[in-house]
Amino acid sequence: MNISVIKYLIVLFWTGLFSFSHAETGISRFVSLPELHSASVGFCIMDVETGEIVSSYDSRRLLLPASALKLLTSATALGIYGGEHRFYTDVQYSGHIGKDSVLYGDLYIQGCGDPTLGSEYGTRQVFDFRNRLLKELENAGIRRIEGSIIADDSRFDTEGVSPKWLWEDVGNYFAAGCYGINYRDNTYRLTLRSGIKGSMPVIIGVEPEIPGLSFSNHLVSSSNAIDSAYIYGAPFSLRRYIYGSIPEKRDRFVIKGDLPDPALFFVNEITSFLKTSRIEVVGAPVTMRILNEEKKIKPLSDRYVLFRYSSDRLSDIIRIVNHNSNNLYAETLLRWIALSRYPEASASKGIEVLKHFWKEKGVFLDDLVMYDGSGLSPVNRISAAMLCRILAAVASDKNLQAVFYSSLPCPGVSGTVRSFLKNSSFSKRMRLKSGSMAHVQSYAGYYDAGNKKYAVSVIVNNFSGSRLHLRRVLEQMFETELRSL
Helix, strand or coil: CCHHHHHHHHHHHHHHHHHHHHHCCHHHHHHCCHHHCCCEEEEEEEECCCCCEEEEECCCCCECCHHHHHHHHHHHHHHHHCCCCCCEEEEEECCEECCCCEEECCEEEECCCCCCCCCCCCCCCCCHHHHHHHHHHHHCCCCEECCCEEEECCCECCCCCCCCCCCCCECEHHHCCCCCCCCHHHEEEEEEECCCCCCCCEEEEEECCCCCCEEEECCEEECCCCCEEEEECCCCCCEEEEEEEEECCCCCEEEEEECCCHHHHHHHHHHHHHHHCCCEECCCCEEHHHHHHCCCCCCCCCCEEEEEEECCCHHHHHHHHHHHCCHHHHHHHHHHHHHCCCCCECHHHHHHHHHHHHHHCCCCCCCEECCCCCCCCCCCEECHHHHHHHHHHHHCCCCCHHHHHHHCCCCCCCHHHCCCCCCCCCHHHEEEEEEEECCEEEEEEEEECCCCEEEEEEEEECCCCCHHHHHHHHHHHHHHHHHCC
16 A cells, blocks of 8 residues: 555544544533433424424433423413413302301302412412402301301312322322312421431421321431431321431421322311301311212202302413422313313323324324323323424414413523523523433423524433432533534
Protein backbone atom coordinates (compact mmCIF):
# COMPACT_ATOMS: atom_id res chain seq x y z
CA MET A 1 0.00 0.00 0.00
CA ASN A 2 1.55 3.31 -1.06
CA ILE A 3 2.00 6.30 1.25
CA SER A 4 -0.73 8.42 -0.42
CA VAL A 5 -3.36 5.73 0.22
CA ILE A 6 -2.29 5.43 3.88
CA LYS A 7 -2.54 9.21 4.30
CA TYR A 8 -6.00 9.16 2.73
CA LEU A 9 -7.19 6.45 5.13
CA ILE A 10 -5.79 8.33 8.15
CA VAL A 11 -7.58 11.54 7.08
CA LEU A 12 -10.79 9.57 6.49
CA PHE A 13 -10.52 7.95 9.94
CA TRP A 14 -10.04 11.22 11.81
CA THR A 15 -12.70 12.98 9.76
CA GLY A 16 -15.19 10.25 10.57
CA LEU A 17 -14.23 10.31 14.23
CA PHE A 18 -14.68 14.07 14.37
CA SER A 19 -18.02 13.84 12.57
CA PHE A 20 -19.26 11.20 15.04
CA SER A 21 -18.21 13.30 18.01
CA HIS A 22 -19.77 16.41 16.55
CA ALA A 23 -23.03 14.60 15.77
CA GLU A 24 -23.34 13.15 19.26
CA THR A 25 -26.58 14.36 20.79
CA GLY A 26 -27.69 15.07 24.32
CA ILE A 27 -29.90 12.00 24.38
CA SER A 28 -27.17 9.70 23.01
CA ARG A 29 -24.75 10.85 25.72
CA PHE A 30 -27.50 10.50 28.33
CA VAL A 31 -28.40 6.87 27.52
CA SER A 32 -24.72 5.88 27.50
CA LEU A 33 -24.25 6.85 31.16
CA PRO A 34 -23.25 3.92 33.44
CA GLU A 35 -26.26 4.39 35.74
CA LEU A 36 -28.58 3.85 32.75
CA HIS A 37 -27.00 0.66 31.41
CA SER A 38 -29.87 -1.41 32.84
CA ALA A 39 -32.50 1.28 32.39
CA SER A 40 -35.21 1.77 29.79
CA VAL A 41 -35.45 5.28 28.31
CA GLY A 42 -38.00 6.83 26.00
CA PHE A 43 -37.46 10.33 24.61
CA CYS A 44 -39.30 12.47 22.08
CA ILE A 45 -39.39 16.05 20.82
CA MET A 46 -42.23 16.82 18.40
CA ASP A 47 -43.10 19.89 16.36
CA VAL A 48 -46.66 20.54 17.54
CA GLU A 49 -47.70 22.22 14.30
CA THR A 50 -46.54 19.52 11.89
CA GLY A 51 -46.51 16.50 14.20
CA GLU A 52 -42.96 15.76 13.01
CA ILE A 53 -40.65 14.07 15.51
CA VAL A 54 -37.45 16.11 15.41
CA SER A 55 -35.48 14.12 18.00
CA SER A 56 -36.16 10.79 19.65
CA TYR A 57 -34.81 7.70 21.33
CA ASP A 58 -36.87 4.52 21.62
CA SER A 59 -39.93 6.78 21.62
CA ARG A 60 -42.47 3.98 21.04
CA ARG A 61 -41.38 1.84 23.99
CA LEU A 62 -44.10 1.39 26.61
CA LEU A 63 -42.81 2.68 29.94
CA LEU A 64 -44.15 3.44 33.41
CA PRO A 65 -44.83 7.21 33.40
CA ALA A 66 -45.83 7.83 37.06
CA SER A 67 -47.57 11.20 37.42
CA ALA A 68 -46.86 12.29 33.85
CA LEU A 69 -50.00 10.27 33.07
CA LYS A 70 -51.98 13.12 34.65
CA LEU A 71 -51.38 15.08 31.44
CA LEU A 72 -53.56 12.62 29.53
CA THR A 73 -56.29 12.64 32.19
CA SER A 74 -56.42 16.43 32.54
CA ALA A 75 -56.24 17.07 28.79
CA THR A 76 -59.19 14.70 28.21
CA ALA A 77 -61.36 16.28 30.91
CA LEU A 78 -60.58 19.74 29.53
CA GLY A 79 -61.38 18.62 26.00
CA ILE A 80 -64.75 17.16 27.01
CA TYR A 81 -66.02 19.89 29.33
CA GLY A 82 -64.00 23.08 28.78
CA GLY A 83 -62.21 25.16 31.39
CA GLU A 84 -65.26 27.07 32.67
CA HIS A 85 -67.31 23.95 33.46
CA ARG A 86 -68.40 23.28 37.04
CA PHE A 87 -69.97 20.25 38.71
CA TYR A 88 -72.67 20.50 41.36
CA THR A 89 -73.42 18.98 44.74
CA ASP A 90 -77.20 19.10 45.18
CA VAL A 91 -78.84 19.45 48.58
CA GLN A 92 -82.33 17.95 48.38
CA TYR A 93 -85.10 16.93 50.74
CA SER A 94 -87.94 14.42 50.69
CA GLY A 95 -91.31 14.80 52.40
CA HIS A 96 -92.52 18.30 53.25
CA ILE A 97 -91.68 21.28 55.41
CA GLY A 98 -94.43 21.86 57.98
CA LYS A 99 -95.62 25.18 59.35
CA ASP A 100 -94.01 24.15 62.61
CA SER A 101 -90.51 24.49 60.96
CA VAL A 102 -90.08 20.71 60.85
CA LEU A 103 -88.86 18.83 57.77
CA TYR A 104 -90.97 15.68 57.76
CA GLY A 105 -88.55 13.70 55.64
CA ASP A 106 -84.84 13.27 54.97
CA LEU A 107 -82.18 15.70 53.83
CA TYR A 108 -80.05 14.35 50.97
CA ILE A 109 -76.64 15.62 49.94
CA GLN A 110 -76.15 14.26 46.43
CA GLY A 111 -72.46 14.38 45.64
CA CYS A 112 -70.76 14.75 42.30
CA GLY A 113 -67.32 13.72 43.58
CA ASP A 114 -66.24 17.37 43.81
CA PRO A 115 -62.64 17.20 45.16
CA THR A 116 -62.69 20.91 46.06
CA LEU A 117 -65.39 20.37 48.73
CA GLY A 118 -63.65 21.47 51.93
CA SER A 119 -60.27 21.19 50.18
CA GLU A 120 -57.23 23.14 51.29
CA TYR A 121 -56.44 23.59 47.58
CA GLY A 122 -59.86 25.00 46.69
CA THR A 123 -60.88 28.61 46.22
CA ARG A 124 -63.21 28.66 49.26
CA GLN A 125 -62.85 28.18 52.99
CA VAL A 126 -62.88 24.61 54.34
CA PHE A 127 -66.28 25.01 56.05
CA ASP A 128 -67.94 27.06 53.34
CA PHE A 129 -70.38 24.27 52.40
CA ARG A 130 -71.71 23.61 55.88
CA ASN A 131 -72.07 27.34 56.56
CA ARG A 132 -74.03 27.69 53.33
CA LEU A 133 -76.20 24.71 54.29
CA LEU A 134 -77.05 26.26 57.65
CA LYS A 135 -78.03 29.53 55.98
CA GLU A 136 -80.24 27.77 53.41
CA LEU A 137 -82.00 25.70 56.08
CA GLU A 138 -82.69 28.85 58.07
CA ASN A 139 -83.99 30.61 54.94
CA ALA A 140 -86.31 27.65 54.32
CA GLY A 141 -87.59 27.90 57.91
CA ILE A 142 -86.30 24.45 58.89
CA ARG A 143 -85.44 24.11 62.60
CA ARG A 144 -85.83 20.36 62.92
CA ILE A 145 -85.26 17.40 60.58
CA GLU A 146 -87.48 14.47 61.51
CA GLY A 147 -85.51 12.06 59.34
CA SER A 148 -81.78 11.64 58.62
CA ILE A 149 -79.14 13.45 56.67
CA ILE A 150 -78.13 11.06 53.90
CA ALA A 151 -74.90 11.38 51.95
CA ASP A 152 -75.85 10.25 48.46
CA ASP A 153 -72.52 9.08 47.05
CA SER A 154 -74.04 7.00 44.26
CA ARG A 155 -72.75 9.03 41.28
CA PHE A 156 -69.45 7.15 41.59
CA ASP A 157 -69.05 3.43 42.16
CA THR A 158 -67.65 2.24 45.50
CA GLU A 159 -64.28 1.12 44.09
CA GLY A 160 -62.54 4.34 45.06
CA VAL A 161 -59.13 2.69 45.41
CA SER A 162 -57.65 1.07 42.32
CA PRO A 163 -56.96 -2.67 42.66
CA LYS A 164 -53.76 -1.92 40.71
CA TRP A 165 -52.32 0.31 43.46
CA LEU A 166 -49.65 -0.99 45.83
CA TRP A 167 -50.71 -2.09 49.30
CA GLU A 168 -47.94 0.06 50.83
CA ASP A 169 -49.65 3.13 49.31
CA VAL A 170 -53.26 2.35 50.27
CA GLY A 171 -54.16 4.08 53.52
CA ASN A 172 -51.76 6.97 52.97
CA TYR A 173 -52.99 10.43 52.01
CA PHE A 174 -51.49 10.35 48.51
CA ALA A 175 -53.49 7.19 47.74
CA ALA A 176 -56.79 8.44 49.14
CA GLY A 177 -59.80 6.77 47.56
CA CYS A 178 -62.05 8.74 45.23
CA TYR A 179 -65.80 8.57 45.88
CA GLY A 180 -69.13 10.16 45.06
CA ILE A 181 -68.53 12.50 47.99
CA ASN A 182 -64.96 13.66 48.59
CA TYR A 183 -64.33 15.97 51.52
CA ARG A 184 -61.36 17.80 53.05
CA ASP A 185 -59.03 16.13 50.53
CA ASN A 186 -60.08 12.77 52.04
CA THR A 187 -57.18 13.28 54.44
CA TYR A 188 -56.53 13.35 58.19
CA ARG A 189 -53.38 14.33 60.09
CA LEU A 190 -52.00 12.08 62.78
CA THR A 191 -49.80 13.82 65.37
CA LEU A 192 -47.12 11.80 67.14
CA ARG A 193 -44.46 12.34 69.81
CA SER A 194 -41.20 10.41 69.42
CA GLY A 195 -38.66 9.48 72.07
CA ILE A 196 -35.14 8.11 71.88
CA LYS A 197 -33.97 5.89 69.05
CA GLY A 198 -35.71 2.50 69.09
CA SER A 199 -38.67 3.58 71.22
CA MET A 200 -42.28 3.58 70.04
CA PRO A 201 -43.71 7.03 69.20
CA VAL A 202 -46.89 7.98 71.04
CA ILE A 203 -50.07 9.01 69.23
CA ILE A 204 -51.19 12.44 70.46
CA GLY A 205 -54.25 13.05 68.31
CA VAL A 206 -56.04 13.00 64.97
CA GLU A 207 -57.27 16.05 63.07
CA PRO A 208 -60.06 16.01 62.13
CA GLU A 209 -61.46 13.57 64.67
CA ILE A 210 -62.94 10.49 62.99
CA PRO A 211 -65.50 8.54 65.05
CA GLY A 212 -64.39 4.93 65.56
CA LEU A 213 -60.95 5.26 63.93
CA SER A 214 -58.30 3.15 65.72
CA PHE A 215 -54.61 2.42 65.15
CA SER A 216 -52.28 -0.51 65.64
CA ASN A 217 -48.98 1.26 66.21
CA HIS A 218 -45.77 -0.47 65.06
CA LEU A 219 -43.68 2.67 64.56
CA VAL A 220 -40.18 3.17 65.90
CA SER A 221 -38.16 6.31 66.54
CA SER A 222 -35.10 6.58 64.34
CA SER A 223 -31.93 8.67 64.13
CA ASN A 224 -32.76 9.13 60.46
CA ALA A 225 -34.31 12.57 59.87
CA ILE A 226 -36.56 11.26 57.07
CA ASP A 227 -40.26 10.47 57.49
CA SER A 228 -40.46 6.75 56.70
CA ALA A 229 -43.88 6.08 58.24
CA TYR A 230 -46.66 4.32 56.35
CA ILE A 231 -50.31 3.95 57.30
CA TYR A 232 -51.99 0.81 55.98
CA GLY A 233 -55.72 0.23 55.79
CA ALA A 234 -58.53 -0.88 53.51
CA PRO A 235 -61.30 1.41 52.20
CA PHE A 236 -64.26 1.86 54.61
CA SER A 237 -62.31 0.13 57.42
CA LEU A 238 -61.78 2.11 60.63
CA ARG A 239 -58.75 0.03 61.62
CA ARG A 240 -55.36 1.38 60.56
CA TYR A 241 -51.84 -0.05 60.94
CA ILE A 242 -48.75 2.15 61.18
CA TYR A 243 -45.29 0.83 60.27
CA GLY A 244 -41.90 2.35 59.60
CA SER A 245 -40.09 5.09 61.47
CA ILE A 246 -40.11 8.80 62.23
CA PRO A 247 -37.27 11.01 63.50
CA GLU A 248 -36.42 10.63 67.20
CA LYS A 249 -37.02 13.21 69.96
CA ARG A 250 -39.79 15.18 68.29
CA ASP A 251 -42.50 16.76 70.46
CA ARG A 252 -44.87 16.92 67.51
CA PHE A 253 -44.49 15.05 64.25
CA VAL A 254 -47.35 14.89 61.75
CA ILE A 255 -48.04 12.18 59.18
CA LYS A 256 -51.10 12.01 56.92
CA GLY A 257 -53.54 9.24 56.12
CA ASP A 258 -56.69 8.85 54.02
CA LEU A 259 -60.24 9.13 55.35
CA PRO A 260 -61.58 5.55 55.33
CA ASP A 261 -65.11 6.68 54.35
CA PRO A 262 -65.24 10.36 53.29
CA ALA A 263 -69.02 10.40 52.75
CA LEU A 264 -69.76 9.00 56.21
CA PHE A 265 -67.28 11.37 57.86
CA PHE A 266 -68.81 14.27 55.93
CA VAL A 267 -72.42 13.53 56.92
CA ASN A 268 -71.39 12.92 60.55
CA GLU A 269 -69.68 16.31 60.65
CA ILE A 270 -72.66 18.05 59.01
CA THR A 271 -75.13 16.47 61.46
CA SER A 272 -73.03 17.45 64.49
CA PHE A 273 -72.59 20.98 63.18
CA LEU A 274 -76.33 21.48 62.63
CA LYS A 275 -77.11 20.20 66.12
CA THR A 276 -74.67 22.68 67.67
CA SER A 277 -76.35 25.36 65.52
CA ARG A 278 -79.71 24.51 67.13
CA ILE A 279 -81.13 22.57 64.19
CA GLU A 280 -82.25 19.23 65.56
CA VAL A 281 -81.71 16.10 63.48
CA VAL A 282 -83.64 13.08 64.77
CA GLY A 283 -82.28 10.29 62.57
CA ALA A 284 -78.72 8.97 62.50
CA PRO A 285 -76.47 10.15 59.63
CA VAL A 286 -75.93 7.54 56.93
CA THR A 287 -74.62 7.12 53.38
CA MET A 288 -76.30 5.65 50.34
CA ARG A 289 -73.57 3.02 50.16
CA ILE A 290 -74.37 1.79 53.68
CA LEU A 291 -78.12 1.76 52.97
CA ASN A 292 -77.49 -0.30 49.84
CA GLU A 293 -75.21 -2.77 51.58
CA GLU A 294 -77.62 -3.21 54.48
CA LYS A 295 -80.55 -3.46 52.08
CA LYS A 296 -82.30 -0.58 53.80
CA ILE A 297 -83.10 1.39 50.69
CA LYS A 298 -85.72 3.99 51.39
CA PRO A 299 -88.85 3.91 49.23
CA LEU A 300 -88.59 6.05 46.13
CA SER A 301 -90.03 9.48 46.73
CA ASP A 302 -89.83 12.88 45.16
CA ARG A 303 -86.85 14.98 46.11
CA TYR A 304 -86.89 18.76 46.05
CA VAL A 305 -83.76 20.83 45.52
CA LEU A 306 -82.93 23.12 48.41
CA PHE A 307 -79.80 24.53 46.76
CA ARG A 308 -76.89 23.64 44.47
CA TYR A 309 -73.26 24.01 45.47
CA SER A 310 -70.77 24.32 42.65
CA SER A 311 -67.26 22.96 42.37
CA ASP A 312 -64.40 25.23 41.41
CA ARG A 313 -63.92 25.78 37.69
CA LEU A 314 -62.43 22.85 35.84
CA SER A 315 -59.49 25.04 34.81
CA ASP A 316 -58.69 25.64 38.50
CA ILE A 317 -58.96 21.92 39.26
CA ILE A 318 -56.69 20.96 36.35
CA ARG A 319 -54.11 23.46 37.55
CA ILE A 320 -54.01 21.72 40.95
CA VAL A 321 -53.65 18.36 39.18
CA ASN A 322 -50.68 19.47 37.10
CA HIS A 323 -49.03 21.99 39.43
CA ASN A 324 -49.38 20.01 42.66
CA SER A 325 -49.61 16.53 41.11
CA ASN A 326 -52.71 15.91 43.21
CA ASN A 327 -53.80 12.28 42.91
CA LEU A 328 -57.31 12.68 44.32
CA TYR A 329 -58.11 15.52 41.94
CA ALA A 330 -56.79 13.46 39.01
CA GLU A 331 -58.86 10.40 39.98
CA THR A 332 -61.94 12.62 40.15
CA LEU A 333 -61.23 13.91 36.64
CA LEU A 334 -61.14 10.33 35.34
CA ARG A 335 -64.57 9.64 36.83
CA TRP A 336 -65.96 12.93 35.53
CA ILE A 337 -64.79 11.81 32.09
CA ALA A 338 -67.00 8.73 32.57
CA LEU A 339 -69.99 10.91 33.56
CA SER A 340 -69.95 12.50 30.11
CA ARG A 341 -71.42 9.21 28.81
CA TYR A 342 -72.62 7.23 31.83
CA PRO A 343 -75.01 8.03 34.71
CA GLU A 344 -72.64 6.37 37.20
CA ALA A 345 -68.88 6.82 37.09
CA SER A 346 -66.03 4.38 37.60
CA ALA A 347 -62.35 4.40 36.72
CA SER A 348 -62.81 1.71 34.07
CA LYS A 349 -65.64 3.64 32.39
CA GLY A 350 -63.51 6.77 32.50
CA ILE A 351 -60.68 5.03 30.68
CA GLU A 352 -63.12 3.67 28.10
CA VAL A 353 -64.52 7.15 27.40
CA LEU A 354 -61.03 8.67 27.36
CA LYS A 355 -59.87 6.29 24.64
CA HIS A 356 -63.01 6.92 22.61
CA PHE A 357 -62.57 10.69 22.91
CA TRP A 358 -59.06 10.64 21.44
CA LYS A 359 -60.01 8.13 18.77
CA GLU A 360 -62.68 10.53 17.53
CA LYS A 361 -59.97 13.19 17.31
CA GLY A 362 -57.82 10.90 15.19
CA VAL A 363 -55.35 10.14 17.97
CA PHE A 364 -55.18 6.39 18.47
CA LEU A 365 -53.86 5.44 21.90
CA ASP A 366 -51.95 2.37 20.74
CA ASP A 367 -49.04 3.07 23.07
CA LEU A 368 -51.11 3.12 26.26
CA VAL A 369 -51.90 0.75 29.13
CA MET A 370 -53.96 2.66 31.68
CA TYR A 371 -55.49 1.65 35.01
CA ASP A 372 -55.99 4.95 36.85
CA GLY A 373 -56.07 8.69 36.27
CA SER A 374 -53.24 9.75 38.56
CA GLY A 375 -50.37 7.53 37.45
CA LEU A 376 -50.07 5.91 40.90
CA SER A 377 -50.45 2.37 39.56
CA PRO A 378 -47.12 0.65 38.82
CA VAL A 379 -48.65 -1.19 35.86
CA ASN A 380 -49.59 1.87 33.80
CA ARG A 381 -47.63 2.19 30.57
CA ILE A 382 -47.30 4.86 27.87
CA SER A 383 -44.67 5.81 25.31
CA ALA A 384 -42.82 9.12 25.08
CA ALA A 385 -44.17 9.56 21.54
CA MET A 386 -47.73 9.00 22.73
CA LEU A 387 -47.36 11.71 25.36
CA CYS A 388 -46.06 14.08 22.69
CA ARG A 389 -48.94 13.28 20.35
CA ILE A 390 -51.45 14.13 23.09
CA LEU A 391 -49.62 17.35 23.93
CA ALA A 392 -49.44 18.33 20.26
CA ALA A 393 -53.17 17.67 19.79
CA VAL A 394 -54.02 19.94 22.73
CA ALA A 395 -51.66 22.66 21.50
CA SER A 396 -53.36 22.65 18.09
CA ASP A 397 -56.82 23.27 19.64
CA LYS A 398 -57.31 27.01 20.12
CA ASN A 399 -60.09 26.40 22.64
CA LEU A 400 -57.83 24.37 24.92
CA GLN A 401 -54.23 25.42 24.40
CA ALA A 402 -54.09 28.50 26.66
CA VAL A 403 -55.88 26.89 29.63
CA PHE A 404 -53.88 23.68 29.42
CA TYR A 405 -50.53 25.43 28.93
CA SER A 406 -51.12 27.63 31.98
CA SER A 407 -52.00 24.54 34.07
CA LEU A 408 -48.42 23.30 33.73
CA PRO A 409 -45.73 24.60 36.09
CA CYS A 410 -42.68 26.49 34.90
CA PRO A 411 -39.49 24.52 35.63
CA GLY A 412 -37.16 26.22 38.06
CA VAL A 413 -40.06 28.34 39.32
CA SER A 414 -43.15 26.47 40.51
CA GLY A 415 -44.93 23.21 41.17
CA THR A 416 -43.19 19.86 41.35
CA VAL A 417 -40.52 21.08 38.88
CA ARG A 418 -39.47 24.18 40.82
CA SER A 419 -35.98 22.70 41.38
CA PHE A 420 -35.58 21.34 37.84
CA LEU A 421 -33.69 23.46 35.27
CA LYS A 422 -33.55 26.16 37.94
CA ASN A 423 -30.56 28.02 36.49
CA SER A 424 -31.23 27.20 32.85
CA SER A 425 -31.87 29.83 30.20
CA PHE A 426 -34.52 27.49 28.77
CA SER A 427 -36.70 27.21 31.89
CA LYS A 428 -38.81 30.34 31.31
CA ARG A 429 -39.76 29.05 27.86
CA MET A 430 -40.89 25.67 29.10
CA ARG A 431 -43.87 24.16 30.90
CA LEU A 432 -43.35 20.67 32.33
CA LYS A 433 -45.17 18.02 34.37
CA SER A 434 -42.97 15.64 36.30
CA GLY A 435 -43.57 12.08 37.42
CA SER A 436 -41.64 10.04 39.94
CA MET A 437 -41.89 6.80 41.89
CA ALA A 438 -39.38 4.12 42.82
CA HIS A 439 -36.83 3.86 39.96
CA VAL A 440 -39.01 6.04 37.71
CA GLN A 441 -38.50 9.63 36.58
CA SER A 442 -40.41 11.38 33.81
CA TYR A 443 -40.97 14.86 32.42
CA ALA A 444 -43.35 15.98 29.70
CA GLY A 445 -44.66 19.30 28.45
CA TYR A 446 -43.82 22.12 26.06
CA TYR A 447 -40.88 24.18 24.86
CA ASP A 448 -41.57 27.49 23.13
CA ALA A 449 -38.70 28.35 20.79
CA GLY A 450 -40.33 31.59 19.67
CA ASN A 451 -40.98 30.72 16.05
CA LYS A 452 -41.97 27.14 16.88
CA LYS A 453 -43.51 25.23 19.78
CA TYR A 454 -42.46 21.70 20.63
CA ALA A 455 -43.91 18.91 22.74
CA VAL A 456 -41.21 17.20 24.79
CA SER A 457 -41.21 14.03 26.88
CA VAL A 458 -38.74 11.73 28.55
CA ILE A 459 -39.44 8.63 30.65
CA VAL A 460 -36.72 6.76 32.54
CA ASN A 461 -37.42 3.41 34.19
CA ASN A 462 -35.10 1.28 36.37
CA PHE A 463 -32.22 3.71 36.73
CA SER A 464 -29.52 3.10 39.30
CA GLY A 465 -27.86 5.74 41.42
CA SER A 466 -29.48 8.72 43.08
CA ARG A 467 -32.54 10.56 41.76
CA LEU A 468 -30.76 13.86 42.38
CA HIS A 469 -27.93 12.89 40.05
CA LEU A 470 -30.37 11.61 37.44
CA ARG A 471 -32.19 14.94 37.45
CA ARG A 472 -28.91 16.81 36.96
CA VAL A 473 -27.95 14.74 33.90
CA LEU A 474 -31.51 15.06 32.58
CA GLU A 475 -31.11 18.83 32.80
CA GLN A 476 -27.92 18.61 30.75
CA MET A 477 -29.64 16.40 28.19
CA PHE A 478 -32.59 18.78 27.83
CA GLU A 479 -30.33 21.80 27.41
CA THR A 480 -28.23 20.09 24.72
CA GLU A 481 -31.26 18.87 22.79
CA LEU A 482 -33.16 22.18 22.96
CA ARG A 483 -30.08 24.14 21.96
CA SER A 484 -29.89 22.12 18.75
CA LEU A 485 -33.46 22.94 17.64
